[in-house]
Amino acid sequence: MGTKTIGVKDDVYDRLKARKREDESFTDLVNRLLDEATMDWDEGFGTLDAEEAEELEQVVETSRKQTSAGLAERQQEALEELTDAEDADEAA
Template identity: 70%
Template sequence: MGTKTIGVREEVYERLKARKREDESFTDLVNRLLDETTTDWREEFGTLDETDADELEQLVADSRKRASSGLSTRQEEALEALSNGDEDDDETA
């Protein structure tokens, strides 16, 4: 199998060297580091522990209640304003 030479900044080299085990080559080190990282962010996307999931669910429910309540109030106020406008039109006619 062939090899490739890559360039890295001095500080990156020092960081890699510090993580390199005594019995491994830089190729082994890079392979190990790549294996330790999740390559597909979607694998972990959307996962919460049960406590966080319950807390989020409660926050969403509370937010929906507040939004619904506010919407109902605004609708009632708009209907009242419209109905008052109709009465004013009837009185002037």
């Protein structure tokens, strides 16, 4: 297994060194930090409290209603334009 040399700013090095355990290398430290930072995709599910969940549901419902209303309005406008175009073709 090969090695790579990377450059980090002095303050980053100091922060890493402060977290490094006495018995671990910097490679071990980076591996440990990466393992700690790796999260399962579902780890955060179910963490909203009841109030936050209710607020989110309200926001989603409002968004759905606005989207639905916007779509219905655009559909109506498109139908009116088609009807007007057909009427114009018949009159010609």
